[in-house]
Amino acid sequence: MKFWSKITQTLTPYIPGEQLNKTGIIKLNTNENPFPPSPKVIEKIKKCVGSQLKKYPDPESSELKNSIANFYGIETNNVFIGNGSDEVLAHAFMAFFKDKKLYFPNITYSFYPVYCKLYEINCQTIPLNKKLEIDINPYLSLDGNIIFPNPNAPTGIGMNLDAIEEILINNPNNLVVVDEAYIDFGGKSAVELTGKYKNLLIIQTFSKSRSLAGMRIGFAIGNAKLIEGLMRVKDSFNSYPLDRLAQAAGKAAIEDKDYFEYTCDEIIKNREWTMSELKIRGIDFLPSKANFIFVKLEDAENMYKKLKARKILVRYFKKTLIDGYLRISIGTKEEMEILVKNIDQIMGV
Numbered sequence: 001m002k003f004w005s006k007i008t009q010t011l012t013p014y015i016p017g018e019q020l021n022k023t024g025i026i027k028l029n030t031n032e033n034p035f036p037p038s039p040k041v042i043e044k045i046k047k048c049v050g051s052q053l054k055k056y057p058d059p060e061s062s063e064l065k066n067s068i069a070n071f072y073g074i075e076t077n078n079v080f081i082g083n084g085s086d087e088v089l090a091h092a093f094m095a096f097f098k099d100k101k102l103y104f105p106n107i108t109y110s111f112y113p114v115y116c117k118l119y120e121i122n123c124q125t126i127p128l129n130k131k132l133e134i135d136i137n138p139y140l141s142l143d144g145n146i147i148f149p150n151p152n153a154p155t156g157i158g159m160n161l162d163a164i165e166e167i168l169i170n171n172p173n174n175l176v177v178v179d180e181a182y183i184d185f186g187g188k189s190a191v192e193l194t195g196k197y198k199n200l201l202i203i204q205t206f207s208k209s210r211s212l213a214g215m216r217i218g219f220a221i222g223n224a225k226l227i228e229g230l231m232r233v234k235d236s237f238n239s240y241p242l243d244r245l246a247q248a249a250g251k252a253a254i255e256d257k258d259y260f261e262y263t264c265d266e267i268i269k270n271r272e273w274t275m276s277e278l279k280i281r282g283i284d285f286l287p288s289k290a291n292f293i294f295v296k297l298e299d300a301e302n303m304y305k306k307l308k309a310r311k312i313l314v315r316y317f318k319k320t321l322i323d324g325y326l327r328i329s330i331g332t333k334e335e336m337e338i339l340v341k342n343i344d345q346i347m348g349v
Protein backbone atom coordinates (compact mmCIF):
# COMPACT_ATOMS: atom_id res chain seq x y z
CA MET A 1 0.00 0.00 0.00
CA LYS A 2 1.63 3.22 -1.19
CA PHE A 3 0.66 5.31 1.84
CA TRP A 4 2.22 2.88 4.30
CA SER A 5 5.66 3.93 5.43
CA LYS A 6 8.50 1.46 4.85
CA ILE A 7 8.43 0.30 8.46
CA THR A 8 4.66 -0.29 8.37
CA GLN A 9 5.11 -2.50 5.32
CA THR A 10 7.55 -4.72 7.23
CA LEU A 11 5.51 -5.15 10.44
CA THR A 12 4.18 -8.53 11.57
CA PRO A 13 1.70 -7.59 14.31
CA TYR A 14 1.03 -9.66 17.42
CA ILE A 15 -2.13 -11.76 17.25
CA PRO A 16 -3.95 -12.03 20.60
CA GLY A 17 -6.06 -15.08 21.51
CA GLU A 18 -9.59 -15.16 20.09
CA GLN A 19 -12.20 -13.23 22.03
CA LEU A 20 -15.34 -15.24 21.36
CA ASN A 21 -17.95 -13.63 23.54
CA LYS A 22 -20.77 -15.98 22.66
CA THR A 23 -22.64 -17.43 25.61
CA GLY A 24 -21.87 -20.92 26.79
CA ILE A 25 -18.21 -20.77 25.81
CA ILE A 26 -15.64 -21.90 28.35
CA LYS A 27 -12.80 -19.54 27.64
CA LEU A 28 -9.43 -20.93 28.66
CA ASN A 29 -7.33 -19.33 25.92
CA THR A 30 -6.10 -15.89 27.05
CA ASN A 31 -5.16 -16.43 30.70
CA GLU A 32 -7.83 -14.08 31.97
CA ASN A 33 -8.88 -14.50 35.59
CA PRO A 34 -12.07 -16.57 35.99
CA PHE A 35 -13.04 -14.49 39.04
CA PRO A 36 -14.69 -11.09 38.65
CA PRO A 37 -12.80 -8.03 39.90
CA SER A 38 -13.07 -7.33 43.63
CA PRO A 39 -16.54 -5.96 44.57
CA LYS A 40 -14.69 -2.93 45.95
CA VAL A 41 -13.33 -2.26 42.45
CA ILE A 42 -16.81 -2.30 40.89
CA GLU A 43 -18.12 -0.02 43.64
CA LYS A 44 -15.26 2.43 43.09
CA ILE A 45 -15.74 2.51 39.31
CA LYS A 46 -19.46 3.26 39.77
CA LYS A 47 -18.59 6.18 42.04
CA CYS A 48 -16.27 7.60 39.37
CA VAL A 49 -18.88 7.52 36.62
CA GLY A 50 -20.14 11.08 36.55
CA SER A 51 -19.52 14.62 35.45
CA GLN A 52 -15.84 14.50 36.46
CA LEU A 53 -15.25 12.42 33.32
CA LYS A 54 -15.29 15.68 31.37
CA LYS A 55 -11.89 16.42 32.89
CA TYR A 56 -8.56 14.87 31.96
CA PRO A 57 -7.27 12.26 34.40
CA ASP A 58 -4.14 12.67 36.53
CA PRO A 59 -1.34 12.19 33.95
CA GLU A 60 0.90 10.48 36.52
CA SER A 61 -1.74 8.18 38.07
CA SER A 62 -0.28 9.37 41.39
CA GLU A 63 -2.78 7.76 43.73
CA LEU A 64 -2.50 4.39 42.02
CA LYS A 65 1.28 4.74 42.04
CA ASN A 66 1.21 5.39 45.80
CA SER A 67 -0.93 2.32 46.43
CA ILE A 68 1.42 0.11 44.39
CA ALA A 69 4.43 1.57 46.24
CA ASN A 70 2.70 0.85 49.58
CA PHE A 71 1.85 -2.69 48.54
CA TYR A 72 5.50 -3.46 47.74
CA GLY A 73 7.10 -1.27 50.41
CA ILE A 74 8.97 0.89 47.91
CA GLU A 75 8.97 4.58 46.96
CA THR A 76 6.62 6.16 44.40
CA ASN A 77 9.56 7.23 42.24
CA ASN A 78 10.30 3.53 41.74
CA VAL A 79 6.92 2.95 40.06
CA PHE A 80 5.80 3.60 36.48
CA ILE A 81 2.20 3.12 35.30
CA GLY A 82 1.03 2.32 31.78
CA ASN A 83 -2.02 1.33 29.78
CA GLY A 84 -1.61 -2.40 30.25
CA SER A 85 1.79 -4.00 30.65
CA ASP A 86 2.02 -4.34 26.88
CA GLU A 87 2.29 -0.55 26.74
CA VAL A 88 4.82 -0.53 29.59
CA LEU A 89 6.83 -3.13 27.66
CA ALA A 90 6.63 -1.06 24.47
CA HIS A 91 7.94 2.00 26.34
CA ALA A 92 10.72 -0.06 27.92
CA PHE A 93 11.81 -1.34 24.50
CA MET A 94 11.90 2.25 23.22
CA ALA A 95 13.54 3.71 26.32
CA PHE A 96 16.27 1.11 26.90
CA PHE A 97 16.72 -1.40 24.09
CA LYS A 98 17.36 0.65 20.93
CA ASP A 99 21.14 0.91 21.01
CA LYS A 100 22.40 -2.61 21.52
CA LYS A 101 21.44 -6.18 21.00
CA LEU A 102 18.50 -7.61 22.93
CA TYR A 103 18.42 -11.24 24.05
CA PHE A 104 15.36 -13.30 24.97
CA PRO A 105 14.42 -17.01 25.02
CA ASN A 106 13.45 -18.65 21.72
CA ILE A 107 10.17 -19.72 23.30
CA THR A 108 8.65 -16.78 25.13
CA TYR A 109 6.01 -14.05 24.98
CA SER A 110 5.58 -13.51 21.26
CA PHE A 111 5.12 -9.76 21.60
CA TYR A 112 8.87 -9.23 22.18
CA PRO A 113 9.93 -9.83 18.55
CA VAL A 114 7.00 -7.63 17.42
CA TYR A 115 8.31 -4.65 19.41
CA CYS A 116 11.81 -5.32 18.06
CA LYS A 117 10.46 -4.98 14.52
CA LEU A 118 8.54 -1.81 15.35
CA TYR A 119 11.48 -0.11 17.04
CA GLU A 120 14.14 -1.65 14.77
CA ILE A 121 15.93 -3.37 17.64
CA ASN A 122 18.53 -6.02 16.86
CA CYS A 123 17.43 -9.11 18.79
CA GLN A 124 18.74 -12.62 19.26
CA THR A 125 16.99 -15.61 20.83
CA ILE A 126 18.57 -18.06 23.24
CA PRO A 127 17.22 -21.64 23.13
CA LEU A 128 15.46 -23.14 26.14
CA ASN A 129 16.99 -26.37 27.42
CA LYS A 130 15.57 -29.84 26.66
CA LYS A 131 13.06 -29.54 29.49
CA LEU A 132 11.90 -26.21 28.01
CA GLU A 133 13.38 -24.31 30.95
CA ILE A 134 15.40 -21.10 30.76
CA ASP A 135 18.99 -22.26 31.31
CA ILE A 136 20.78 -19.28 32.85
CA ASN A 137 24.29 -20.18 31.65
CA PRO A 138 23.99 -18.56 28.21
CA TYR A 139 22.68 -15.38 29.92
CA LEU A 140 25.82 -14.81 31.97
CA SER A 141 28.05 -12.04 30.59
CA LEU A 142 26.14 -11.16 27.42
CA ASP A 143 26.91 -8.21 25.16
CA GLY A 144 23.35 -6.90 25.19
CA ASN A 145 20.19 -6.32 27.19
CA ILE A 146 17.93 -9.15 28.35
CA ILE A 147 14.19 -9.71 28.71
CA PHE A 148 12.25 -12.79 29.83
CA PRO A 149 9.00 -13.49 31.64
CA ASN A 150 9.05 -15.18 35.05
CA PRO A 151 7.24 -17.56 34.97
CA ASN A 152 7.98 -17.95 31.28
CA ALA A 153 5.17 -17.88 28.73
CA PRO A 154 3.74 -20.07 27.37
CA THR A 155 5.58 -22.80 29.29
CA GLY A 156 4.56 -21.59 32.79
CA ILE A 157 7.92 -22.66 34.19
CA GLY A 158 9.20 -20.41 36.99
CA MET A 159 12.71 -19.28 37.78
CA ASN A 160 14.03 -18.81 41.32
CA LEU A 161 15.46 -15.53 42.57
CA ASP A 162 18.99 -16.92 42.91
CA ALA A 163 19.06 -17.59 39.17
CA ILE A 164 17.79 -14.08 38.39
CA GLU A 165 20.36 -12.58 40.76
CA GLU A 166 23.13 -14.48 39.03
CA ILE A 167 22.07 -13.05 35.68
CA LEU A 168 22.01 -9.55 37.21
CA ILE A 169 25.44 -9.87 38.81
CA ASN A 170 26.98 -11.11 35.58
CA ASN A 171 25.46 -8.38 33.42
CA PRO A 172 26.27 -5.14 35.27
CA ASN A 173 26.23 -3.11 32.04
CA ASN A 174 23.09 -4.67 30.60
CA LEU A 175 19.51 -4.01 31.58
CA VAL A 176 17.54 -7.07 32.64
CA VAL A 177 13.76 -6.77 32.31
CA VAL A 178 11.69 -9.42 34.09
CA ASP A 179 8.10 -9.61 32.86
CA GLU A 180 6.17 -10.84 35.90
CA ALA A 181 2.72 -11.09 34.30
CA TYR A 182 2.12 -14.43 36.10
CA ILE A 183 4.23 -14.03 39.25
CA ASP A 184 1.30 -13.96 41.70
CA PHE A 185 0.33 -17.58 41.00
CA GLY A 186 3.06 -19.16 43.10
CA GLY A 187 6.32 -17.59 41.92
CA LYS A 188 8.56 -15.23 43.87
CA SER A 189 8.73 -11.64 42.66
CA ALA A 190 12.11 -10.06 42.02
CA VAL A 191 10.78 -6.66 43.20
CA GLU A 192 12.87 -7.10 46.36
CA LEU A 193 16.02 -7.10 44.20
CA THR A 194 15.27 -3.73 42.57
CA GLY A 195 16.77 -1.81 45.51
CA LYS A 196 20.04 -3.67 45.14
CA TYR A 197 20.37 -3.89 41.35
CA LYS A 198 20.17 -0.76 39.20
CA ASN A 199 20.07 -2.95 36.07
CA LEU A 200 16.77 -4.62 36.98
CA LEU A 201 13.32 -3.56 35.80
CA ILE A 202 10.21 -5.51 36.78
CA ILE A 203 7.02 -5.28 34.72
CA GLN A 204 3.66 -6.44 36.06
CA THR A 205 0.00 -6.30 35.05
CA PHE A 206 -3.46 -6.09 36.61
CA SER A 207 -4.82 -8.24 33.77
CA LYS A 208 -4.14 -11.68 35.22
CA SER A 209 -3.97 -11.89 39.03
CA ARG A 210 -6.21 -8.86 39.64
CA SER A 211 -9.02 -9.73 37.22
CA LEU A 212 -8.76 -6.43 35.33
CA ALA A 213 -7.76 -7.35 31.76
CA GLY A 214 -10.56 -5.11 30.55
CA MET A 215 -9.24 -2.04 32.38
CA ARG A 216 -5.72 -2.06 30.86
CA ILE A 217 -3.38 -1.39 33.79
CA GLY A 218 0.29 -2.30 33.86
CA PHE A 219 3.26 -1.06 35.84
CA ALA A 220 7.01 -1.22 36.16
CA ILE A 221 9.20 -1.19 39.26
CA GLY A 222 12.87 -0.27 39.27
CA ASN A 223 15.53 2.26 40.05
CA ALA A 224 14.27 5.88 39.90
CA LYS A 225 16.49 6.65 36.88
CA LEU A 226 14.93 3.78 34.92
CA ILE A 227 11.48 5.07 35.86
CA GLU A 228 12.49 8.54 34.68
CA GLY A 229 13.54 7.03 31.33
CA LEU A 230 10.11 5.39 30.96
CA MET A 231 8.39 8.71 31.82
CA ARG A 232 10.38 10.51 29.14
CA VAL A 233 9.10 8.06 26.54
CA LYS A 234 5.54 8.06 27.91
CA ASP A 235 5.36 11.85 27.89
CA SER A 236 6.63 11.87 24.33
CA PHE A 237 3.81 9.53 23.34
CA ASN A 238 0.66 9.95 25.46
CA SER A 239 0.38 12.07 28.60
CA TYR A 240 -2.79 10.35 29.79
CA PRO A 241 -2.37 6.60 29.32
CA LEU A 242 -4.83 5.65 32.10
CA ASP A 243 -8.33 7.07 32.24
CA ARG A 244 -10.05 8.07 35.47
CA LEU A 245 -11.92 4.78 35.83
CA ALA A 246 -8.79 2.68 35.35
CA GLN A 247 -6.83 4.68 37.93
CA ALA A 248 -9.61 4.32 40.51
CA ALA A 249 -10.15 0.64 39.72
CA GLY A 250 -6.44 -0.13 39.98
CA LYS A 251 -6.15 1.59 43.33
CA ALA A 252 -9.15 -0.29 44.75
CA ALA A 253 -7.80 -3.58 43.38
CA ILE A 254 -4.32 -3.31 44.86
CA GLU A 255 -5.75 -2.20 48.20
CA ASP A 256 -8.07 -5.22 48.44
CA LYS A 257 -5.34 -7.62 49.47
CA ASP A 258 -7.73 -10.22 50.95
CA TYR A 259 -9.66 -10.67 47.73
CA PHE A 260 -6.43 -10.80 45.72
CA GLU A 261 -4.95 -13.49 47.95
CA TYR A 262 -8.17 -15.49 48.04
CA THR A 263 -8.58 -15.54 44.23
CA CYS A 264 -4.90 -16.35 43.60
CA ASP A 265 -5.09 -19.24 46.11
CA GLU A 266 -8.23 -20.60 44.43
CA ILE A 267 -6.58 -20.50 41.02
CA ILE A 268 -3.48 -22.25 42.37
CA LYS A 269 -5.72 -24.93 43.94
CA ASN A 270 -7.59 -25.38 40.64
CA ARG A 271 -4.29 -25.63 38.78
CA GLU A 272 -2.99 -28.30 41.15
CA TRP A 273 -6.29 -30.20 40.87
CA THR A 274 -6.18 -30.05 37.06
CA MET A 275 -2.56 -31.20 36.98
CA SER A 276 -3.34 -34.17 39.23
CA GLU A 277 -6.29 -35.13 37.00
CA LEU A 278 -4.08 -34.95 33.89
CA LYS A 279 -1.43 -37.02 35.65
CA ILE A 280 -3.96 -39.75 36.50
CA ARG A 281 -4.73 -39.96 32.78
CA GLY A 282 -1.06 -40.20 31.83
CA ILE A 283 -1.18 -36.81 30.08
CA ASP A 284 2.12 -34.94 30.22
CA PHE A 285 2.49 -31.24 31.05
CA LEU A 286 5.16 -28.77 32.13
CA PRO A 287 5.39 -27.83 35.83
CA SER A 288 3.43 -24.56 36.06
CA LYS A 289 3.76 -21.59 38.39
CA ALA A 290 1.26 -19.61 36.30
CA ASN A 291 -2.51 -19.48 35.79
CA PHE A 292 -2.23 -21.85 32.85
CA ILE A 293 -0.80 -25.28 32.10
CA PHE A 294 1.21 -26.18 29.00
CA VAL A 295 -0.10 -29.62 28.17
CA LYS A 296 1.67 -32.11 25.87
CA LEU A 297 -0.54 -34.12 23.56
CA GLU A 298 -0.03 -36.54 20.70
CA ASP A 299 -2.12 -34.40 18.38
CA ALA A 300 -2.47 -31.01 20.06
CA GLU A 301 -4.04 -29.30 17.07
CA ASN A 302 -6.72 -31.97 16.80
CA MET A 303 -7.49 -31.70 20.53
CA TYR A 304 -7.69 -27.90 20.18
CA LYS A 305 -10.23 -28.28 17.35
CA LYS A 306 -12.27 -30.93 19.14
CA LEU A 307 -12.42 -28.89 22.34
CA LYS A 308 -13.45 -25.84 20.33
CA ALA A 309 -16.27 -27.82 18.72
CA ARG A 310 -17.40 -28.54 22.30
CA LYS A 311 -17.29 -24.82 23.12
CA ILE A 312 -14.07 -25.01 25.13
CA LEU A 313 -11.50 -22.58 23.87
CA VAL A 314 -7.79 -23.19 24.63
CA ARG A 315 -4.65 -21.80 22.95
CA TYR A 316 -2.73 -23.66 20.28
CA PHE A 317 0.51 -22.26 18.84
CA LYS A 318 1.35 -23.61 15.39
CA LYS A 319 5.06 -23.10 15.93
CA THR A 320 8.04 -25.49 15.94
CA LEU A 321 9.03 -26.85 19.37
CA ILE A 322 5.63 -26.01 20.90
CA ASP A 323 3.11 -27.28 18.34
CA GLY A 324 2.73 -30.46 20.40
CA TYR A 325 1.27 -28.53 23.32
CA LEU A 326 -1.91 -26.71 24.30
CA ARG A 327 -1.87 -23.78 26.68
CA ILE A 328 -4.87 -24.15 28.95
CA SER A 329 -5.79 -21.25 31.24
CA ILE A 330 -6.99 -22.11 34.73
CA GLY A 331 -10.68 -21.34 35.11
CA THR A 332 -13.10 -22.00 37.94
CA LYS A 333 -13.24 -25.47 39.48
CA GLU A 334 -16.44 -26.14 37.56
CA GLU A 335 -14.84 -25.13 34.25
CA MET A 336 -11.84 -27.36 34.90
CA GLU A 337 -14.14 -30.30 35.71
CA ILE A 338 -15.95 -29.78 32.42
CA LEU A 339 -12.60 -29.56 30.61
CA VAL A 340 -11.37 -32.84 32.08
CA LYS A 341 -14.69 -34.56 31.30
CA ASN A 342 -14.51 -33.43 27.69
CA ILE A 343 -10.87 -34.52 27.32
CA ASP A 344 -11.98 -37.96 28.56
CA GLN A 345 -14.80 -38.10 26.02
CA ILE A 346 -12.52 -36.98 23.16
CA MET A 347 -9.89 -39.55 24.11
CA GLY A 348 -12.61 -42.19 24.28
CA VAL A 349 -12.13 -43.08 27.94
Ligand SMILES: *Cc1c(COP(=O)(O)O)cnc(C)c1O
Pocket residue numbers: 083084085086087109149153179181204205206207213216217218
Ligand atom coordinates in the same frame (compact mmCIF):
# COMPACT_ATOMS: atom_id res chain seq x y z
C1 LIG B 1 -0.67 -11.11 29.40
C2 LIG B 1 0.79 -10.76 29.29
C3 LIG B 1 1.21 -9.44 29.19
C4 LIG B 1 0.28 -8.32 28.88
O1 LIG B 1 -0.57 -7.95 29.82
P1 LIG B 1 -1.46 -6.64 29.67
O2 LIG B 1 -1.18 -5.92 30.91
O3 LIG B 1 -2.86 -7.15 29.56
O4 LIG B 1 -1.03 -5.87 28.46
C5 LIG B 1 2.57 -9.19 29.22
N1 LIG B 1 3.47 -10.17 29.30
C6 LIG B 1 3.10 -11.45 29.35
C7 LIG B 1 4.14 -12.51 29.43
C8 LIG B 1 1.75 -11.79 29.34
O5 LIG B 1 1.38 -13.05 29.32
